[in-house]
Structure formats: C-alpha cells, structure tokens
C-alpha cells in the first residue's frame with residue numbers, strides 16, 4: 295500500500311530531522327558554553343573543560359556496547375557492530391623455568407674451552423657439563439618442562455637421558471642409576487623425578503657418585519649456572 299510507505303517515510307524523516315535539530319542544538323549549546331567559560335576563566339580552563347567533556351563522552355562510548363548487550367539474546371545489530379574486538383593476548387611463550395636436577399657440590403667444573411684433567415681417562419679434556427655430587431639413589435629431576443627425547447645405556451656415559459625443552463634447549467643427564475622411570479616421548483615437568491644418582495658412567499667412574507649434567511641450546515653447550523643466575527636476577 296503506497297500510503298503506508300508514504301506515512302512511514304514521513305515519520306522516519308520527521309524523526310531524523312528532530313534528532314538532527316537536537317544534535318545541532320546540543321553542539322551549539324556546548325560551543326556557547328565553551329565561549330562563555332573561555333571569556334570568564336580564560337582559554338586554558340576552557341580547553342581543559344572541553345577535554346574533560348570529550349573524555350567523559352569517549353568513556354561513555356566505550357562502556358556503551360557492553361551495557362547494551364547485557365540483556366542477552368536480543369542484542370540489536372547496531373550494538374553488535376559497535377562492539378570492539380577483545381584484544382587477543384600476545385602469544386609470547388613463557389620463558390623456561392630452570393630448576394637444579396640435583397642439589398649438591400659441583401665436583402666437575404664446566405670447562406667448554408679449557409681442558410680439565412680426567413682422572414678416569416688419565417687425560418686432559420674439555421667438559422661442557424657440570425658434575426653434581428649426590429648420594430647413591432638420590433632423586434634426579436628434570437631441569438625444566440620438556441619431552442624425553444631419548445633414554446639409553448651409553449658405552450662411555452652409562453645410563454643417559456636426554457630431554458628436549460622449548461626454544462631449542464636440551465638437557466642431558468648421564469651416569470644415572472636407572473632408565474626405568476621415563477621413556478622417550480614422555481612429557482615431563484620441571485622438578486619431576488626422571489631417575490636417581492648412579493655410578494654407571496665408565497668415563498667418570500673414578501669420581502665420587504654424581505650426576506653428569508649437560509645443557510645445550512641449538513646444540514651449543516651452556517653453563518647451567520648462568521641460566522639459573524639470570525633467572526634469579528629476573529625474579530628479584
């Protein structure tokens with residue numbers, strides 16, 4: 295029916311005119327108010343007042359979409375379109391949390407470049423690892439979250455476990471008592487018991503009972519103490 299559409303159009307345009315007139319009136323009032331304020335308080339006070347007004351308006355705008363959807367279910371399309379997307383949390387991975395695999399005296403120093411004397415092999419050699427003293431059967435734990443890459447009985451190093459961690463890090467535990475507590479593919483967390491102190495390493499058998507412990511990143515050996523010290527500094 296043409297009359298119906300005509301009436302509807304008239305009504306809508308009437309509403310639009312009224313809204314426009316109101317908006318114009320509000321803007322003019324604000325402008326007059328600013329001018330009056332400027333005259334009585336000076337330019338800076340008026341600018342500050344205007345900024346405060348804008349701040350309130352933008353705050354109201356930000357709050358508006360949430361308030362409008364509180365009813366649930368029947369949210370109008372306009373309100374849905376106004377909703378700002380939630381900022382997605384950045385996908386920065388958590389830095390590795392390092393824990394000592396065994397607490398004890400360092401019997402064998404980390405010597406990546408300077409050779410150290412091996413009493414077992416009767417020769418000078420590099421030692422890109424730490425030998426940590428422990429008592430027979432004392433628990434050895436994973437130094438960080440990771441996945442068991444391999445667990446094998448090495449001809450030189452005895453019972454050995456390798457664990458892969460995030461960001462290319464790997465830890466190796468040698469001379470262990472047992473390989474029965476973990477299998478390759480197991481997910482382990484920092485501090486989880488993976489074995490116990492043994493004396494199965496042929497090449498360090500002359501030393502007291504200890505854990506031979508290596509850490510590498512992308513294949514490059516790293517002194518574990520540097521990692522722990524950096525972590526302690528970061529948490530201080």
Ligand SMILES: [Zn+2]
Nearest residue numbers: 402423425506
């Ligand atoms: Zn060693």
